[in-house]
Amino acid sequence: MKRSLADRIEQYLKVLIERSEDKQIEIQRVELAETFDCVPSQVTYVISTRFTEMEGYVTESRRGGKGYVRISRYHLENGGSTVRKELVSFIDKLMQEDALTTGQSDLLKYLINSSFIDMPPEYRIRLFKQLRKTLVDYVNMD
Template sequence: MANISDVIEAHLKKIIASTKQNAVEIKRSEIADLFQCVPSQINYVINTRFTVEKGYIVESKRGGGGYIRIIRVEPQDKYKLLDDLMKLAQPKISQQGAIDIMERLLEEEVITEREAKLMVSAIGRNVLNVQIALRDELRSRIMVSMLTTLKYKE
């Protein structure tokens, strides 16, 4: 059974996919009412499931007429996508940020599920067993190397 965050994410993605602009404007309180949850749950979903690494831009306007706009960014082509993701991965990247990038590559069909699993296994905390200060930088270097390989080795 899916948890409430998964259900909210799926709902918002369905709405975005149904629009020609690949965007949706929502009111946090209305979505919270729809799913009978607290508004902070909506914040959590938006902050963790609709990130730049996953291909979304989120804009918000606070106040009485406020809204949250979620925009799905479509890459121009595979090479532009890889360039953009390499920029995001530098000079350091968290494990979750790297996983988000790999999920995006999988979603855009740049890599296979098997390749994604291999990439995830190479950047994990247990493999990069170095001081925390160095770990995100080392992960970045590995990610950029893998993305460069994807870009030029076909």
């Protein structure tokens, strides 16, 4: 099970976050890059692909002297519903574009607000994300 550099950095950060008191860490990009002996933009890459909102994280940063990158794992109530809202409005959009019927969109929204809401948060976020992709596929079919 050999992992890529990106995987290792991801792992490292996730451990730090879980160990932290408030599920939130602050790092310096260059420092981390040195730890893993890579270019700084690699860190940016890892953060932007693996610590997205969809995955349940929020990041903030500041440039310049005393700069930092803060990653926080959000705790579901807030975040989970952001993703849900986003998905619901995406479905509305599809309906307005006549890619989905009213019946389809109503059903979907009902499922999203009941069936899927009971899933464990980490799968729920993944599910919503996957659902969006699959919907795109569906409406683009012939």
